[in-house]
Amino acid sequence: MVSLAPSERRPAEPGLIKVWFRFVPREGWLPYDTEGLWATRLSRDTACVANVPILQDGVAEGDVVRFSTDDEGLHWACERVEASGNCTIRVLPVPDGPLGRSAQAVNEQLAPFGLSGESFSSELPLVAFTVPADADLGQIKALLTRGRTDGWWHFQESCITDAWRRA
Known part of the structure; x- marks a missing residue:
């Protein structure tokens, strides 16, 4: 598994968490299979994406995603639950x-x-x-x-x- 390093494009702000997305690398594309996006936590298991995805398809800034948290405390996106229209x-x-x-x-x-x-x-x-x-x-x-x-x-x-x- 090759991971995209945590984004430092947006400084950590109060209320922001990193939500990780998994995807299948595409042939002829970058060799990554995860991307971490900053998000504002809305509930125990939902967050609003707060920056533009560079590699992840099917999600936009402002979308609300559901996530699960693993034993290491990483938040992994499960599904998009509300589209922003962006x-x-x-x-x-x-x-x-x-x-x-x-x-x-x-x-x-x-x-x-x-x-x-x-x-x-x-x-x-x-x-x-x-x-x-x-x-x-x-x-x-x-x-x-x-x-x-x-x-x-x-x-x-x-x-x-x-x-x-x-x-």
Whole structure:
């Protein structure tokens, strides 16, 4: 089992816990099988995800998840119990494209929509974005598609809604 190191992207704040997600590594993808996300505890076994997932599919910032706690005190996600309406989109700049390997350049392209993403690392500038439910989904989707067509980046729809699909 290869685990993604605990995220230090968000400092531990009162009320935040780390909830771990297990997934099956995909061929040609990063060799990890877990990701820890910060979350606000809501009850004994539920929490609201407080940061954007970089690797985990099917969950977005603001979603409520049920978890179980193991003998070592680690909280493991069991299921999503309430969707936030937010989407999670991953963007990877094309190394020889107009943005180079710059996560910052990706962020700058999406900043006019009020979006800012978290980058995996400087070696792998994969940027994950939370797209709020009330964002201009059509315009964001159009920019992502144009960027892919123009060779700026590749993108993945990691967690999307019906509103995103219709946009």
